[in-house]
Amino acid sequence: xxxxxxxxxxxxxxxxxxxxxxxxxxxxxxxxxxxxxxxxxxxxxxxxxxxxxxxxxxxxxxxxxxxxxxxxxxxxxxxxxxxxxxxxxxxxxxxxxxxxxxxxxxxxxxxxxxxxxxxxxxxxxxxxxxxxxxxxxxxxxxxxxxxxxxxxxxxxxxxxxxxxxxxxxxxxxxxxxxxxxxxxxxxxxxxxxxxxxxxxxxxxxxxxxxxxxxxxxxxxxxxxxxxxxxxxxxxxxxxxxxxxxxxxxxxxxxxxxxxxxxxxxxxxxxxxxxxxxxxxxxxxxxxxxxxxxxxxxxxxxxxxxxxxxxxxxxxxxxxxxxxxxxxxxxxxxxxxxxxxxxxxxxxxxxxxxxxxxxxxxxxxxxxxxxxxxxxxxxxxxxxxxxxxxxxxxxxxxxxxxxxxxxxxxxxx
Numbered sequence: 575x576x577x578x579x580x581x582x583x584x585x586x587x588x589x590x591x592x593x594x595x596x597x598x599x600x601x602x603x604x605x606x607x608x609x610x611x612x613x614x615x616x617x618x619x620x621x622x623x624x625x626x627x628x629x630x631x632x633x634x635x636x637x638x639x640x641x642x643x644x645x646x647x648x649x650x651x652x653x654x655x656x657x658x659x660x661x662x663x664x665x666x667x668x669x670x671x672x673x674x675x676x677x678x679x680x681x682x683x684x685x686x687x688x689x690x691x692x693x694x695x696x697x698x699x700x701x702x703x704x705x706x707x708x709x710x711x712x713x714x715x716x717x718x719x720x721x722x723x724x725x726x727x728x729x730x731x732x733x734x735x736x737x738x739x740x741x742x743x744x745x746x747x748x749x750x751x752x753x754x755x756x757x758x759x760x761x762x763x764x765x766x767x768x769x770x771x772x773x774x775x776x777x778x779x780x781x782x783x784x785x786x787x788x789x790x791x792x793x794x795x796x797x798x799x800x801x802x803x804x805x806x807x808x809x810x811x812x813x814x815x816x817x818x819x820x821x822x823x824x825x826x827x828x829x830x831x832x833x834x835x836x837x838x839x840x841x842x843x844x845x846x847x848x849x850x851x852x853x854x855x856x857x858x859x860x861x862x863x864x865x866x867x868x869x870x871x872x873x874x875x876x877x878x879x880x881x882x883x884x885x886x887x888x889x890x891x892x893x894x895x896x897x898x899x900x901x902x903x904x905x906x907x908x909x910x911x912x913x914x915x916x917x918x919x920x921x922x923x924x925x926x927x928x929x930x931x932x933x934x935x936x937x938x939x940x941x942x943x944x945x946x947x948x949x950x951x952x953x954x955x956x957x958x959x960x961x962x963x964x965x966x967x968x969x970x971x972x973x974x975x976x977x978x979x980x981x982x983x984x985x986x
Contacts, residue, residue, distance in 0.1 A: 575961065575962065575963065575985060576934065576958050576959065576960050576961075576962070576985070576986050577958065577959045577962035577973070577983055577984070577985055577986070578956060578957075578958050578982075578983070578984040578985075578986055579948050579951045579956060579957050579958070579959060579976070579981055579982075579983060580951060580955070580956040580981065580982040580983075580984070581951040581952045581954075581955060581956065581981060582979065582980030582981060582982070583980075584980065585812070585816055585818060585979050585980055586978070586979055586980040588975075588978035588979055589978075590809075590971075590975045590978060591801070591971075592801040592802055592805045592806055592828060592969075593624075593625050593801070593802050593805055593968065593969050593970065593971065594619075594624075594625075594628065594799045594800070594801060594802060595799060595800050595801065595802040595803070595804075595832075595834055596625060596627045596628050596654065596802065596968055597654075597759060597762055597802075597834060598762060598766070598799050598800055598833060598834065599617070599628045599631075599799045600627065600628060600631045600654050600655070600658060601658075601733065601737065601762060601763055601766050602616055602766060602799055603616055603617075603628070603631050603632065603635055604631070604635070604658050604662055604737050605737060605766055605767065605770045605788075605790075606770075607635045607638075607639060607662065608662070608665075608737065608738065608740075608741060608770075608788065609770060609788050609790040611790075612635075612636070612639060613631075613632040613635050613636055614636075616799075617632065617799070618799075621633070623970070624970075625966060625967060625968045625969060625970050626650065626651070626652060626966050626967040626968075626970075627652045627654055627655065627967055627968060630649050630650055630652040630655045631652070631654070631655045631658070631659075634647050634649065634655060634659055635662075638662075638663065638666055638668070638670070641668075643668050643669070644668065644669050644670075645668065645670050645671075646670075646671050647659065647663075647670060647671065647672045647673070648672075648673050648674060649672065649673075649674045649678070650674055650675055650678070651674060651675045651677060651678055651893065651939065651967065652674070652678075652967075653674075653678060653681055653730070653892075653893070654730055656672065656674055656678060656681075656683065656706060657683065657686060657728070657730040657731060657733075657734050658730065658733070658734050658737070659672060660672065660683060660686055660687065660690070660697070660708060660710065660734065661686065661690060661734035661735055661737065661738045662734075662737075662738060663710045663712055664690050664695035664696075664697065664710055664712060664713065664716065664738065665695075665712060665713065665714055665716050665738050665741045665742070666712040666714065667712050667714050668711075668712050669709070669710070669711050669712070670709070670710045670711075670712065671700065671707060671708065671709050671710075672706065672707060672708050672710065673700075673706055673707035673708075674706055674707075675939075677893065677894070677939060678706060679701065679702075679705055679706050679707065680705065681705070681706075681891055682704055682705060682891065683704065683705060683706055683708070683731075684703070684704030684705070685723065685724065685727050685731055686731040686734060686735070687699075687704075687708070689721045689723055689731070689735060690735070692719075692721050693716060693717065693718055693719060693721060693735075693742065693746070694713060694716045694717045694718070694719075694742075695710070695713065695716060696710070696711040696713065697709070697710050697711075714741070715743060716738075716741070716742050716743070717742060717743050717744055718739065718742025718743055718744040718745055718746050718786075719742075719744050719746070719747070720746075720747040720748075720749070721735070721746070721747075721748060721749070722748075722749040722750075722751060723735070723748060723749070723750055723751070724750075724751055724752050725750035725751055725752050725753060725754040725755070725780070726752040726753050726754070726755055726887070727755070728755075728756070728888060728891075729754075729755060729756035729757070729759040729760050730759070732748070732750070732760060732763075733759060733760060733762075733763040735748060736748070736760075736763050736764065736767065736774075736782070736784065737763065737767065739772075739784035740767075740772045740773075740784055740785065740786060740787055740788045741786075741788075742786060743786060744786065745783065745784050745785045745786045746783070746784045747781065747782075747783045747784075748781070748782050748783075748784075749780060749781050750780045750781070750782075751780070755861055755862075755864075755885075755887070755888055756835070756861070756862060756863075756864065756888065757835075757862055758834070758835020758836075758862050758863065759835060761833065761835070762833045762834065762835075764782075765833055766833070767784075770788050770790040771787075771788045771789030771790045771791075772784060772785075772787075772788055772789075773785040773787070800828070800829050800832050800833070800834065801828045801829075802834075802836075802968070802969070803828065803832055803834045803836040803837045803839060804834075804836045804839075804865045804866065804968070805945075805968065805969045805972075806828055806839060807836065807839040807866050807869045808869060808945045808946065808948075808949065808969075808972070810839055810840070810843040810869075811843075811869050811872065811873045811946070811949050812949045812952065812979070813843075814843060814846065814847065814873050814877060815873060815876045815877060815949050815950075815952045815953055816952050835862050835863050836863050836865060836866055838862075838863055838866075839863070839866055839869075842858060842863075842866065842870060843873075845858070846870070846873065846874070846877075846879065849879055850877055850879050855879070855880040855881060855882065855922070856874060856879050856880070856881045856882075857881070857882045857883075857884075858870070858881075858883055858884075859883075859884050859885040860883055860884070860885040860886060861884075861885030862885070864885070864886065864888050864889055864892075865942065867883060867886060867889060867896065867900075867918070868896060868900060868942045868943060868946035869942075869945075869946045870883065871883065871900050871904070871911075871918060871920075871946075872900075872904070872946045872947055872949070872950065873949075874920065875904055875907070875909045875920060876926075876949075876950055876952075876953045878922060878925065879922070880919075880920055880921055880922030881918075881919060881920055882917065882918075882919040883917065883918050883919070884916055884917050885916065886915075886916050886917060886918060887915055887916045890915060892940070893938070893939060893940040893941070893942070893967075894938035894939060894940045894943070895938075896940065896942070896943075897913050897915070897918060898913075899936075899938050899940065899943055900918065901913055901918075902936070903935050903936060903943070903947065906933060906935070907926055907933070907950075908924050908925070908926070909924050910924055926953065926954070932958065933954070933957055933958060934958040934959075934960055935947045935950075935957060935958065935959050935960060936960050937959065937960050937961045937962075937964050939961065939964055940964065941964045941965050941966070941967040941968050941969065942968075943964075944959050944961070944962055944964050944965050944972075945965055945969060945972055947959060948972075948976065948981075951981065958986070962985075
């Protein structure tokens with residue numbers, strides 16, 4: 575299935591409701607379950623209306639909380655669910671197997687498994703060493719203790735360990751080595767843990783100690799799950815490419831004081847606009863907000879702004895190799911991107927060619943490829959997006975919201 579996206583002559587102002595932040599929602603769901611709170615008590619919308627990543631977590635937790643014996647779990651393409659659930663299951667009573675899609679089985683999890691084993695978990699690989707699927711025999715009385723972890727790995731490994739730490743008899747002291755990545759996501763985790771009554775202290779910038787025990791009031795309301803700032807970035811992209819004003823008249827529960835690191839997209843687009851007006855290259859380090867890279871790379875190319883983006887070392891192990899995917903798809907428009915494992919750059923010399931209206935963008939099963947490239951229609955007139963339903967992973971109403979702006983969408 576493909577989708578032809580045709581740009582309107584004029585954008586139509588509209589009101590939308592962005593999806594909930596899956597970063598916050600998935601952490602709140604796990605923390606709630608660790609405190610005996612069922613998923614349905616946390617979310618204020620039906621499971622069917624949720625994005626894939628949140629829905630998978632809800633279904634997994636519902637299964638585990640209702641049946642603590644020999645559950646077989648499949649998280650699909652949800653990498654967050656795989657990492658958080660691996661730690662969560664390690665401290666639950668029962669025996670579990672957990673797997674996912676072929677791509678997810680290619681995403682490493684060995685560092686997290688090794689750390690959990692050091693803390694007393696019993697986890698076996700059912701396929702390739704260091705990768706899902708896994709068999710986990712849970713232990714609600716895991717001893718805990720001290721573990722050292724590379725801070726340059728996925729922050730989700732660290733967050734997974736942090737969230738289960740208060741359930742361990744001796745708590746957890748976690749030493750982080752090397753350069754930390756995606757630290758705003760660790761901030762989300764630690765702030766939400768404190769809301770749930772965890773005692774957590776950074777003894778220095780590389781060491782965090784978590785005491786045994788949560789102290790979450792059973793009558794307290796669930797923390798507000800904010801709207802997703804990463805989803806908002808595509809609307810900033812549309813505004814930048816169209817050269818107009820912010821096209822959305824209202825976005826519900828999008829907070830400037832958000833816990834989400836991707837709230838910086840507002841600042842990043844302001845900087846991009848300044849560089850564009852000054853005809854200067856745009857340099858930015860995305861170490862703390864890697865999910866914004868695709869949006870900004872595509873925007874810069876569409877607006878002829880040379881760029882050099884660094885801090886990209888986690889992009890090759892996302893839903894796809896996002897560095898390679900961006901190079902390949904933008905080459906179809908004759909943009910030649912320079913790349914390393916930590917950098918993407920464009921010198922601004924190539925320009926948009928006269929394009930075949932049948933230009934088709936491959937999405938590589940990556941929701942952010944689809945959403946970042948669809949606004950190119952504003953510059954090209956139209957564009958074809960392969961596998962458009964992949965947006966359900968994080969923003970299931972994305973195409974409906976584009977229609978509200980006046981885009982014409984035709985499935986082909």
